[in-house]
Each structure stands twice: as structure tokens, then as C-alpha cells.
Amino acid sequence: MWTRDNAPPSVGDPSSQTERATLVLAPNANAWTFEGTNTWLLAEPGADVCAVVDPGPDDDAHLAAILAAAGDRRIVGVWVTHAHTDHAELAGRLARVTGAPLRGSGRRVAGRPFQPGEVLPVGPLEVRVLATPGHTGDSVCFHLPAEGSVLTGDTVLGRGAPIVEPGRLGQFFASLDLLSEVLAPAGSVILPGHGPVLPDPLPELGRRRQARQRRVDQVARAMADGLTEPDALVDHMYPDLSPDLRDAARISVEASIAHVQTARS
Ligand SMILES: [Zn+2]
Numbered sequence: 524m525w526t527r528d529n530a531p532p533s534v535g536d537p538s539s540q541t542e543r544a545t546l547v548l549a550p551n552a553n554a555w556t557f558e559g560t561n562t563w564l565l566a567e568p569g570a571d572v573c574a575v576v577d578p579g580p581d582d583d584a585h586l587a588a589i590l591a592a593a594g595d596r597r598i599v600g601v602w603v604t605h606a607h608t609d610h611a612e613l614a615g616r617l618a619r620v621t622g623a624p625l626r627g628s629g630r631r632v633a634g635r636p637f638q639p640g641e642v643l644p645v646g647p648l649e650v651r652v653l654a655t656p657g658h659t660g661d662s663v664c665f666h667l668p669a670e671g672s673v674l675t676g677d678t679v680l681g682r683g684a685p686i687v688e689p690g691r692l693g694q695f696f697a698s699l700d701l702l703s704e705v706l707a708p709a710g711s712v713i714l715p716g717h718g719p720v721l722p723d724p725l726p727e728l729g730r731r732r733q734a735r736q737r738r739v740d741q742v743a744r745a746m747a748d749g750l751t752e753p754d755a756l757v758d759h760m761y762p763d764l765s766p767d768l769r770d771a772a773r774i775s776v777e778a779s780i781a782h783v784q785t786a787r788s
Pocket of ligand 1: 605
């Protein structure tokens with residue numbers, strides 16, 4: 524989920540992928556998901572096993588596309604970066620169809636939760652779990668040290684700003700710090716849950732952090748001027764907001780309010 528505020532221009536090509544991560548774009552494009560959810564298939568080249576990250580919406584054609592992308596390779600893991608429907612709805616069915624264990628937990632996902640730093644083997648491929656709360660409490664990213672790529676789910680989108688749950692903005696900033704450490708080596712790349720691959724992560728993460736901080740500062744100033752109602756703050760900060768993004772803007776503003784109040788207390 525995202526808001527259009529501070530959306531940078533599109534970077535790279537949405538069909539980009541890496542040697543070990545294959546993109547299967549889900550057919551659920553809308554105002555919240557850009558072109559659709561990026562379902563990722565992870566495998567070491569030449570290996571006979573793979574894992575599926577963020578299976579996406581419960582859609583027959585998308586399920587068939589995932590199985591086709593896996594080809595002869597056995598799916599040995601079905602993982603979700605977080606439990607939002609557009610990432611996780613198909614997870615249970617894909618796990619049943621393939622017999623692969625489902626990992627990740629939340630209201631709509633009944634898998635075993637990930638542990639921070641946990642290493643998930645996919646045959647010879649090693650995938651590390653990064654705990655990155657903020658967008659949701661259960662948000663994780665998946666790091667492929669062999670190629671320096673990180674699957675970021677909705678924690679870092681291909682463009683624009685994800686919604687951060689009110690009360691989690693401090694966690695969100697800490698998660699961006701963790702990602703900046705992991706993505707510091709040259710050649711690192713972000714494989715997001717929606718939108719295009721980001722091949723130059725560090726400056727991009729810096730811009731995202733600054734844009735978010737500017738919104739927090741804006742809310743802090745407006746609150747100091749006496750604007751305290753979330754709806755009034757939304758009108759003040761997003762004068763040209765399209766109606767379908769009002770809920771998203773309101774959640775973002777509430778997150779900023781909670782962050783400003785925490786900083787004050
Ligand atoms: Zn989400």
C-alpha cells in the first residue's frame with residue numbers, strides 16, 4: 524500500500540529481475556498496487572528447487588503463472604513479506620497445491636512466523652530474514668547475500684511511499700537504517716513488492732527517509748499552529764488529494780501525529 528505523495532519518477536523497468544529472483548507480476552493492478560503485486564520466485568541457477576515470495580491475490584491465472592515459472596523445480600517454501608491480502612491471499616492455496624511449508628503469520632496467513640536473522644535454505648541458495656516492522660508489525664524483508672538483492676515487500680516500494688501503521692514510524696525509520704546497512708555493498712538491488720526494481724538503493728533509501736521526515740516535520744508544525752484533527756491535517760497537507768487515496772493519506776497523517784506525540788513525551 525502506498526500514497527502518491529513525494530512519489531519519485533519511475534526507476535528502472537518493472538519487468539527487471541536478477542539471476543536468482545524471477546518476477547511473476549500479479550493481475551491485480553489498482554491505485555494501491557501500481558502494476559500489481561510482484562510475486563518473486565527465488566532459486567539458485569540450475570537448482571531443482573525454488574521458493575515463492577508474496578504469492579499475491581487468489582487468482583487461478585496467477586497461480587498457473589507461478590507454477591509455470593517454477594517449471595520442473597519443486598517449490599519448497601511459500602513465504603509472505605507481510606499478511607496484507609494483495610501479498611498473501613493465495614499463500615494458503617499455493618502451499619496446499621505444492622505441499623510446501625507456508626511461512627509468515629498474520630490475520631489471513633497461518634504460517635510459522637519468521638525469526639529475525641533466520642536463514643532459509645532453498646537448495647544451495649541462502650536467504651536471510653530481516654525484521655523490518657513499520658508498514659505492518661509483521662513486515663520482513665528477504666536478503667540474498669549471494670547477489671546483494673533484498674526483497675522488500677511494502678517496506679520499500681518501487682516508487683512512492685508505503686503506508687506506515689500509526690505508532691510504527693520509529694520502527695519504520697529503524698528498518699530503513701537496517702536496509703541501508705545491508706544494501707551498502709556496491710551492486711546491491713531492491714526487489715520491491717510493487718513497482719520497478721531499484722538498482723541504486725542507498726541514495727533512494729536516503730530520499731525516502733528525507734521525504735518521510737519532511738512529512739513528519741510538516742505535521743509537527745501544523746500541530747504547533749493548532750491543527751490537531753487528522754482530517755484537517757490531511758486537507759492542509761494534501762490539497763489536491765484524489766478521493767481514493769484519502770484513507771491512505773489519513774493513516775499516514777495519523778502515523779506522523781503519533782510519532783510527533785511520542786517525540787514530545
Ligand atoms: Zn502491504
